Amino acid sequence: MRKNQNAAIRKPEILESYYQVLIQQGFEGTSISKIAKHMDIHPSLIIHYFKNKENMKLELIDLLIEKYKSPDMISFEYIEDDEDRFNAFIDTLFSFEWSRTVDPGIHFGFYYLSFRNKEIQRRFKRMFVWLRDHIQEQLIYFNSRHIIDVRDEKQAADLIITLMEGLEFHSHFLSDGQSFDTFSQIAKKSVLDILKK
Amino acid sequence: MRKNQNAAIRKPEILESYYQVLIQQGFEGTSISKIAKHMDIHPSLIIHYFKNKENMKLELIDLLIEKYKSPDMISFEYIEDDEDRFNAFIDTLFSFEWSRTVDPGIHFGFYYLSFRNKEIQRRFKRMFVWLRDHIQEQLIYFNSRHIIDVRDEKQAADLIITLMEGLEFHSHFLSDGQSFDTFSQIAKKSVLDILKK
């Protein structure tokens, strides 16, 4: 058993374990002592680092949002051709990999908690506004290059996010055995129809 | 305090209280004794009727799904003109009232639980397949009457549900002060664009 690591190492370690237990057990089934057992440390140590469970939850959200915002996944400045760049952008937004940046069960869990926890809601709002702004910015560029033809780029960005999230949901409840990609293709095509007129 | 009611009255009464406490406190904050206190009965009585908490949860889901399926909200056979009937149908699917048949916080909560609880997942799948089938059926009719023009009605129904659910999500995180209806109009317009070509 390792000893005397510091906060910079231990805190992410604990959050990672928290995340893993969360995936397996959900919020109802995840306690401090279970997380501690999972990584073979004493429960008190978790309190020592995070003060309480609520803080730990918020810090996990921050971590996951940072993961989600990872810029290398959604910026394609290296692609010269505008049409190619646009396609890469849309493909990524509707890709399985992108949708699984965070475990969908946990994703939904935090959505749910945001209804009663204003702190969580604030963080999620900030994240989605960031995503919307980013998409909007891209659409403005592609619009100026006549790759697409939309009047209101913000509205279009809203619609894209709406479809992305609906897609996540659809794949959970309505995809009868088919893969994620089958329906994502259909959603994507609808978006292109709308963007390209 | 009333006494000696029977199961046919008491069980729905308890489920209603369960639902109310759930809206205010969420799943984490809802215990059997809290529900009992809310309706001024003894906690054991709840166990007496439902045997355990899990059963009560499932029975609540069944009740809410029945509410959701309430046929008078989504059948418009009384409207003679096909165009009018179609519009009434689409308007309802994207209406605030329809989206609030069940409290959205609870809705999300059950989605979330369905990731780890197969029994809940089964019920939700059944409900959404039912809804999809219903929409598909309607689309087939409207297609035959040339009100819309779609090749694959099932795909179209999938897309409508995806947008409906995404809309719920959007209104929670991205509607900056505007009402539900503002963006629902946009989503609806996109659907019509796709259905009508």
Place this chain on the structure above:
DNA sequence: GTTCATTAACTGTATGTTCAGTTTATATTG
């Protein structure tokens, strides 16, 4: 007089958190 509604008194367990204390790493000083 049996069946069902209801309460009362419990049980065992898991929870988050506190507290008191020990060990280790690091910085400061002589």
Place this chain on the structure above:
DNA sequence: CAATATAAACTGAACATACAGTTAATGAAC
């Protein structure tokens, strides 16, 4: 460089509380 101070990492035990669920008993009703 060694001695010391200080803060941080970590452990163990104990806490009050809340939880779902059990069992037994009382009361009313067909």
